[in-house]
Amino acid sequence: MLVVIKGNDWEGKVGDELRTVFGEHQVGLPQPETILSVTQVDPTGFASFMRNSKSILVLEKGAKESFSIKENKYSKPQVVMFITAKDEAGFIKVIQQKSKEIIKTFQALDIKKMQRHFAKNKLDDSKYKTTKNLGLSLTIPKIFKTVDDTGEFLWLRQHLKSGIARGDGSNNILIYALPLEDEATVAENITKMRDAIGEKYIPGSDEGMYMITEQAYAPFTFDAEIDGKKAYETRGKWEVKNDFMAGPFINYTIVDKKNNRLIVFEGFTYAPSVNKRDFIFELEAIGKSLKIK
Known part of the structure; x- marks a missing residue:
């Protein structure tokens, strides 16, 4: 400014x-x-x-x-x-x-x-089983590569080996859906939900290691709107259980009443020893481009 x-x-x-x-x-x-x-x-x-x-x-x-x-x-x-x-x-x-x-x-x-x-150089999101099955579209740049695409869970990664990252860091995107059980308790359960996903899909280098919400730092959750739908924006820090890896994340949990589900977009960054605001900002821009078809 x-x-x-x-x-x-x-x-x-x-x-x-x-x-x-x-x-x-x-x-x-x-x-x-x-x-x-x-x-x-x-x-x-x-x-x-x-x-x-x-x-x-x-x-x-x-x-x-x-x-x-x-x-x-x-x-x-x-x-x-x-x-x-x-x-x-x-x-x-x-x-x-x-x-x-x-x-x-x-x-x-x-x-x-x-x-x-x-948008000038975006991925064709229709090629992913998960976005296709969930009926979603996003504006994601082609620099992101697939880590996992099960049809229920999508993980994309951009390696940050040069430029301001100055190291072998990465920007990551996660996309998945969960059942909408009780709308009144969605916000208070976001940490629990993302920790369960981390244990299931995002392992660390050894057995018993996986991504969780950093236990010493309470995340912040705000009301938001994505694609005209009620959503929650959560910002906080992630860590790998029993390891030393950590970094910031931004999570959008979208209430899709029509399909009785929650759509979750999460971006997280691993870029040791450098500022991370701009990386999270890029992930925020991608998350806010999400459309439910």
Whole structure:
């Protein structure tokens, strides 16, 4: 996110509030990483290529407090948000009132951009027995390779042997379905369900080792919506039981009432010693592309 604000305001109380709000850490990651990456520019320097940024927040002095959003003002795709106020207190008030909307809007823009990028070179998901049997489609880039496809459980993996991963890491996708038994208890049973799947399908290097939800770190679950259906988004950390492998995961558990089932998409990352926000973000974009046919 590019913040257009005068330097003295950025160094003062308004800048402190912006850094507090938009410097919030993303939950479920092993290392502290902010939800958004923020860059500041003075209005005098906001010209030419700077205006091509896709997510822009402009703070400017005005007679009254206001907040507005304009799409594709300087380039496409782009969202530009304007906060107007007459003084520090006014700016801080609007920032606090609109912070959640600002974050949600900019994140949605990033997701759509990533999905368009993946769509240019996507896998043919109809070739997988599991997605075919479950009646699902997703936008998954071709860099993912099949680990397991039973017809009931799909595991795809992207190796991260170069670039920012700097090691033999991987991004992983899991897709499966479970019976919908009691809708009221879905959220509280997500950890139990994913641990059962880990024991059944995701073994470690030796007997008795398999993927589980990290026991020392309680995951966070939020209400979500996938393909117009009620869903739960869970972020947390996984580990291999009786081993030292671990990393972050994002899980979407979708309530498919029509077919009396839960559709589960999970992405998890193994990338030791490097930041993992961007890897989980890519998995989030794939998960949010899921459609039930």
